[in-house]
Amino acid sequence: MREKAVKFGANRGLVGIVAEPAAPVAGKPAVVLLNSGILHHVGASRLYVQVARRLAAAGHVTLRFDFSGIGDSEPRRDTLGAAESAVVETREAMDLLQARKGGTDRFVLFGLCSGADMGFKAAGVDERVVGLVQLDPFAYRTRGYYVHHYGPKLVNVDAWRNYVSVRVQRWRATREAARRAPGTVEDEPLEYVAPEYRRVFPPREETQAKLQALVSRRVQLLNVFSSGMPDHYNHAEQYRASFPGLDFGSLLQVEFIRGAEHTFTFLQDQERLLDMVEQWATRVFPPAT
Amino acid sequence: MNPFFFGSSKSPLYGVYHPPRTQEAATRAVLLCYPMGAEYMRAHRAFRQLTTLLVKGGAHVLRFDYFGTGDSAGDGRDGTVARWLEDIDTAIEELKETAQQPRVTLVGLRFGATLAALASTERGDVEQLVLWDPIVDGMQYVQELTEVHEAEARHRGLTPSRELLGVHGFPVPTALRAEIEQIDLLTWPGATARTELVVSSEREDTVDLTARLRARGREARHQLFPSNGNWAESDAFGSALIPQGIIQGVLGCILAEQVANS
Numbered sequence: 001m002r003e004k005a006v007k008f009g010a011n012r013g014l015v016g017i018v019a020e021p022a023a024p025v026a027g028k029p030a031v032v033l034l035n036s037g038i039l040h041h042v043g044a045s046r047l048y049v050q051v052a053r054r055l056a057a058a059g060h061v062t063l064r065f066d067f068s069g070i071g072d073s074e075p076r077r078d079t080l081g082a083a084e085s086a087v088v089e090t091r092e093a094m095d096l097l098q099a100r101k102g103g104t105d106r107f108v109l110f111g112l113c114s115g116a117d118m119g120f121k122a123a124g125v126d127e128r129v130v131g132l133v134q135l136d137p138f139a140y141r142t143r144g145y146y147v148h149h150y151g152p153k154l155v156n157v158d159a160w161r162n163y164v165s166v167r168v169q170r171w172r173a174t175r176e177a178a179r180r181a182p183g184t185v186e187d188e189p190l191e192y193v194a195p196e197y198r199r200v201f202p203p204r205e206e207t208q209a210k211l212q213a214l215v216s217r218r219v220q221l222l223n224v225f226s227s228g229m230p231d232h233y234n235h236a237e238q239y240r241a242s243f244p245g246l247d248f249g250s251l252l253q254v255e256f257i258r259g260a261e262h263t264f265t266f267l268q269d270q271e272r273l274l275d276m277v278e279q280w281a282t283r284v285f286p287p288a289t
Numbered sequence: 290m291n292p293f294f295f296g297s298s299k300s301p302l303y304g305v306y307h308p309p310r311t312q313e314a315a316t317r318a319v320l321l322c323y324p325m326g327a328e329y330m331r332a333h334r335a336f337r338q339l340t341t342l343l344v345k346g347g348a349h350v351l352r353f354d355y356f357g358t359g360d361s362a363g364d365g366r367d368g369t370v371a372r373w374l375e376d377i378d379t380a381i382e383e384l385k386e387t388a389q390q391p392r393v394t395l396v397g398l399r400f401g402a403t404l405a406a407l408a409s410t411e412r413g414d415v416e417q418l419v420l421w422d423p424i425v426d427g428m429q430y431v432q433e434l435t436e437v438h439e440a441e442a443r444h445r446g447l448t449p450s451r452e453l454l455g456v457h458g459f460p461v462p463t464a465l466r467a468e469i470e471q472i473d474l475l476t477w478p479g480a481t482a483r484t485e486l487v488v489s490s491e492r493e494d495t496v497d498l499t500a501r502l503r504a505r506g507r508e509a510r511h512q513l514f515p516s517n518g519n520w521a522e523s524d525a526f527g528s529a530l531i532p533q534g535i536i537q538g539v540l541g542c543i544l545a546e547q548v549a550n551s
Contacts, residue, residue, distance in 0.1 A: 003360070005292035005303065015292045017303070017360050038529055040333050042359050045458025049360060071333065072292055072305055259445055265458040265523075266445055 001056045006063075008096045013074030014089055016041060016065025018097070019052045025059030027288025029106035029130050030097045031281075033064040034090060034115035034122075036263070037197070040071025044112065044263035045270060051110065054278050059287065061104070063093055067118075082197040083121070090122040098128070106130045108220075108281070113262065114197055123219060124210050131220040131284065133277060136262055138201045139225070139233040140242040148234045201232075208243045220284040221252045224276060226269070228262025253280055295353075296379045303360035304353030304380065306387055307340050311347040318388040319343055319543060320380055321352040322401035325368075326434075327457030328520045329358060332398055334529040339396070339536050346544045349388035353380045355404075366453065366460045370404070370468035377408035385414065392416040394543055395482075399520050400424045403472060409480040418482040419542055421535065422518050425494040427472030433521065434461055457523040474498055479507035485542045486511045489518030489535050514538035 003019045021028075033048045035041060041064040042049050052062040066073035067086050076085055094107050108131035109119035116134035123129040201207075214221065225233050233239075236256035240248065255276050260269040291308075294301035309315035321336050323329045340350045354361040355376045357368035381393050394417040397405030402423035409415040424430045438454040438461070454461040475494070479502045486495045486509065495511060502509035516532035 003294065003301070003362075005294060005360075007290075007292065015290075015305075038334070039330060042330070044330070045327075046359070046365055047458075072290070072337070074290070263458065265441070265455070266447070267453070267455040267458075267460060268447070270458070 001053060006065075006096065008065075009068070009073075009089060009092045011074070011077065013068060013076070014065055014092065015072035016063050016093065017052070018100075019056035019062045019064075021056050021059045021061065023059075024102060025287050028059040028061075028104075028285055029108050030061040030063065030094075030104050031055050031108045031110055032090060032093045032097070033062065034086070034109060034111035034118045035067050035070050036112040036115040038070060039263075041066045042071075045265055047112070047264060047270060047273070048110075050270065050274055051277055054274050055281060058278055058282060060108070060281065060285075061097060061100075063097055065089075065093055083118070086118040086197075087122045087125065090118060091126055094126065094128055108133060108285075110277075112136060112264075114199055117199065120210065123214055127217060129219060131222075131281075132214065133222045133224070133280070135224050135264070135273075136226055136229055136233075137223055138207050139229060139239065140201070140204045140207075141232065142238050142241045144241050145234055145238055148238075204242065208246055211243060211248075212246055215246065215248060215251055218251065220280075221248070222255075222277065222280045223252070224255045224257065224273060226257055226260035226262050226264060228260065295383045296376070300356060300362040302353055302356065302362070302376055302379065304351050304383065306384075307344045307350040307352075309347045309349055310344045313347060315347045315349055315388070316390065317343075317348040317394060317543065318384050318390040318392070319348045319350045319394045319396060320377070320384050320405075321350065322377060322395060322397035322405045323352070323354065323358070324399035324401045324520060325355075325358065326459035326461065327523050328399055329354075331520055331522075331528060331530050335531045335536060336398075338531055339539060342536070342540050343543065346540065348394075348543065349384065349390065351380060351384040351387070366462050369465055370407075370472070373404050374408045377404060378412075381408075381412070381414065394419065396421065396539060396543070398422060400430070400469075403427070403474060406474060406477060406480065406484075407472070409482055410478065413481060415480060415482040417485065417543065418480055419485045419487060419539055420495075421487045421539055422489055422520065423474065423486070423495065423498075424472075425474045425498055427469040431466050431470050434466070437521075475501055479505050479509070481507075484509040487535060487538050487542060488513055489516040489532060512538060512542070 003017050006016050006018055008014050048064045052064045056062050067089050069075040097103050098105050105128050107128050110133040111119040112135035116137040119132055123132050223239055236254055239254045257269050264270050264273050291306045294303055296302040324332055336352050343350050355373040357363035357365050384393055392414045395405040395415055396419040398421045402420040409418050434456045437456050439449040442449040452463050486499050488495050499509045499511040514535040516534035
């Protein structure tokens with residue numbers, strides 16, 4: 001595995017690291033990792049570096065980079081909003097890898113939280129995307145959600161006793177998280193302003209329609225959920241159940257790492273996640289024969 | 290701005306070099322030394338901000354990642370203090386060559402300040418040393434890291450480890466902890482460089498360190514810039530801390546010296 005720093009994009013203002021396998025493996029799509037909130041391309045807990053190197057060792061060219069105004073990349077000189085520019089820049093990242101010697105036109109997009117959102121948007125408009133890895137993506141409550149949420153508590157006297165105070169605390173935490181997600185800047189900078197992105201889940205029908213389009217294109221999907229969005233997601237089967245009219249077939253793999261933080265803080269959770277991603281990539285993108 | 294890898298080809302270090310943005314001949318070359326672990330992530334934007342201000346003020350700046358951190362080579366479990374001190378030496382040489390300057394200023398934050406201090410001890414080419422909220426007592430720092438690990442493990446329903454601590458998502462192995470525990474800047478002999486201690490809140494240990502350095506005949510100054518200094522805090526969604534007051538203070542230390550020398 002060999003790594004190289006690159007500058008690219010319209011004004012060469014985007015900065016990233018390309019990791020190349022020691023020996024190219026035919027048939028492996030390249031992987032582009034997308035910022036999570038304001039965390040730079042190293043990723044929370046250095047997760048993106050670990051994923052990029054693990055997948056490069058498995059034969060994928062990978063690129064972890066910063067959207068404009070984040071991490072090492074320069075702010076944009078136009079007025080494009082963060083959600084729109086992220087899609088443009090994701091496509092520029094794919095252009096960069098495709099134009100390299102031996103470059104591929106097949107890509108996997110990888111992202112956590114807002115990075116997942118951007119990957120989902122970009123996948124919808126760029127047919128070069130053949131795989132999408134989303135960590136804590138958009139999620140929707142189902143009947144199963146409420147069963148998992150309230151079921152264990154219905155028979156527990158202590159749970160009832162604490163019900164009111166827990167609801168209040170959760171409401172406060174959720175309100176606080178919604179205000180800050182997907183990252184905060186304490187003390188607003190004077191010289192270097194972070195792009196703003198407020199995470200709002202689109203209507204379920206809209207997400208379903210976009211997922212349907214990805215399924216029609218045979219895009220491989222890996223969704224990994226943590227326990228970091230307890231007001232939105234709480235069991236592995238919930239994702240498929242959220243979209244009852246959609247037949248994912250074998251294209252979707254959903255994992256739920258119970259107890260994991262939103263940014264996969266625990267070392268054991270990181271290891272599980274890395275293994276899941278590598279095994280998924282190996283299964284769905286075998287070497288060309 | 291030039292992002293690049295440097296040092297040994299077997300385990301390259303990632304750095305970003307920023308040339309000065311002024312027409313006048315720049316005479317300052319500044320190496321930024323990040324803190325470790327989650328504090329590195331939290332400080333990244335503050336260092337970017339400081340860099341922007343420094344290059345506007347006419348300085349060359351190199352910020353870089355130690356072995357096993359950020360984008361540099363290596364597993365996070367393999368980082369050692371000895372290796373990181375070597376990395377600072379490597380980065381100093383790289384910056385001197387790139388900027389074509391014979392001497393450098395080192396700026397370190399938290400444990401990065403501690404490393405910068407130790408790395409500068411034997412060097413004659415460090416003209417100024419800025420220690421921003423430094424870790425003075427390694428033993429106490431390890432104790433704090435251990436407490437965070439234990440609290441996180443209990444919260445997750447796991448038994449705290451005595452070997453490999455996970456602290457806000459970053460590994461702190463036994464060997465690294467043992468090295469950190471050995472560090473006590475109060476016994477540090479000091480550097481030939483002018484030493485600026487820049488702190489965000491009232492602290493006895495940095496005042497004491499300044500007094501000891503002066504008693505040893507070193508040139509040292511202690512300045513308080515009341516600012517947010519909660520670098521060790523972590524947030525489930527990721528967060529950045531950009532305390533303008535102390536950033537301006539650090540900037541002032543460096544650029545004032547540049548004016549004085551010109």
